[in-house]
Amino acid sequence: MNLKTSTRQIDGVTIVDCSGRITLGEGSVVMRDVVKDLLSKGQKKILLNLGDVNYIDSSGIGELVAAFTTVRNQGGELKLLNLTKKVHDLLQITKLYTVFDVKDDETSAVKAFR
Amino acid sequence: MSGDRFSCKLDSTLETVDSAEQTASRIASESGFDEDEVMQIAMAVREAAVNAVLHGNAYDPEKKIELEFERTEDDLVITIRDQGKGLDPANIPDPLSPENLLKTSGRGIFLIRSFMDDVQINPSQTGTEIKLFKHVHGTAEGGKEASQ
Numbered sequence: 001m002n003l004k005t006s007t008r009q010i011d012g013v014t015i016v017d018c019s020g021r022i023t024l025g026e027g028s029v030v031m032r033d034v035v036k037d038l039l040s041k042g043q044k045k046i047l048l049n050l051g052d053v054n055y056i057d058s059s060g061i062g063e064l065v066a067a068f069t070t071v072r073n074q075g076g077e078l079k080l081l082n083l084t085k086k087v088h089d090l091l092q093i094t095k096l097y098t099v100f101d102v103k104d105d106e107t108s109a110v111k112a113f114r
Numbered sequence: 115m116s117g118d119r120f121s122c123k124l125d126s127t128l129e130t131v132d133s134a135e136q137t138a139s140r141i142a143s144e145s146g147f148d149e150d151e152v153m154q155i156a157m158a159v160r161e162a163a164v165n166a167v168l169h170g171n172a173y174d175p176e177k178k179i180e181l182e183f184e185r186t187e188d189d190l191v192i193t194i195r196d197q198g199k200g201l202d203p204a205n206i207p208d209p210l211s212p213e214n215l216l217k218t219s220g221r222g223i224f225l226i227r228s229f230m231d232d233v234q235i236n237p238s239q240t241g242t243e244i245k246l247f248k249h250v251h252g253t254a255e256g257g258k259e260a261s262q
Contacts, residue, residue, distance in 0.1 A: 024164055025128045058161055058225055062218035069216055086153065093228050094221055095210050 003027040003053075005034050013045045013110045014038055015081075019052035022060030031060070035067040035078075044076025045113045049106070051082030056090060068100060077101075081109050121182040126171035126196075134163035134181050138192065141183050145190050145250055154229035155190070155248055161222040162194040162244050170196030170242055185250070189231070192246040200237035 003020040016034055021027050038046055048067070056064075064080075071078040079101040083091065091097040103109035120141065124130040138159035142152040163179065171177035177197040184191045207214050209221045227233050232247035 023160075024131060024168075057157065057164070058219070058221040059164065061221055065216055066218045090225075094224070095215060099215060 003030040005030060007034070007038070010106075010110050013047055013113050014043045015047045015049055015106070015110075017049045017052070021055040021057075022053055022063060023055065023057045024059035028059050028063040031063045031067060035070060039071065039074055039076070044071060044074060046071055046076065046078045047081050047103075047106075047109055047113075048078065049081045050084065050087055053087055054084060056087050061090060061094060061096065064100070065096065077113055079103055079109055079112065081106060118185040119183065121180065124179045124181060126167045126173050126175065126177050126179060128167070130167055130179055131160055131163045134179075134194070135160040137181065138183070142190065142248075145185055147190070147248070147250070151248065155192070155246075158226040158229040158246055159192055159194070161226050162192075162246065165201065165222055165244070166194050166196035166198070166242070169201065170198030172198065189247045189249055192248075193243060194246075195241055195243045197241040199241075200239060201235060201242040202237055203235040 003018060003022050003026070006017050008015050008017070016038075018031075022031055035046065038044075046067075048064075068078050081103050083102060083104075088097070091100065091102070101112070103112065122137075124133060135156050139152055139156040142155040147155060159181075163181070166179045167173065171179065174197075180193070180195040182193040184193075203223075206223050207220055209215070209217065209224045214220060223235075226244075226246065230246045231249050234245040236243040236245070
């Protein structure tokens with residue numbers, strides 16, 4: 001299943017609920033467009049809820065890195081929420097787990113934004 | 115897989131990447147690997163197919179990808195060949211080094227090496243061949259016909 005996203009706002013933070021696969025092609029493009037769209041609207045506190053993302057490949061990992069750096073370069077913050085074991089393990093072996101701010105509780109994740 | 119070997123030729127498209135992943139997943143399951151190993155093998159094949167389609171053949175419709183699965187006594191051996199200009203393994207940057215950590219690409223070969231027991235990259239002037247080895251330990255469903 002390709003990536004599907006929906007957004008909601010809590011206390012000035014945009015939560016992007018993601019489900020499906022973030023892979024080369026459509027999945028990566030969807031992720032890129034969502035982040036680009038939020039930034040264009042001035043929404044720079046972004047929490048990516050990956051709880052229903054069951055698969056991600058190296059292109060998807062690259063897209064997460066691109067999103068992270070793009071948001072940061074525009075003075076915003078991007079955090080990750082609810083990683084599945086597969087995504088968690090991939091971020092561990094690629095040493096990106098400590099680069100991203102990873103949360104497992106939505107309420108505390110929202111509070112963690114400055 | 116018919117007997118111990120299955121091979122196919124595929125176009126240089128994104129559909130090939132998905133098809134290669136799905137075929138790898140099915141053959142790995144039939145070869146007795148557990149769920150995590152099947153995921154690892156399928157992802158390694160996906161990454162190799164991405165390299166072949168994008169970096170090797172560069173989506174050239176005249177160029178094909180060859181995908182081959184062989185079950186030996188000790189390993190499931192998967193070979194992916196492209197018709198590109200040849201990938202030099204010595205020039206693959208380490209994605210874990212600090213200067214590369216935030217790069218948006220360059221993790222494919224690293225993931226393949228992480229997930230497989232052995233990886234051989236054989237570049238030539240007519241393309242790149244990458245061989246992936248995963249040691250078998252389960253009971254294979256031998257004799258199943260591949261539906262590719």
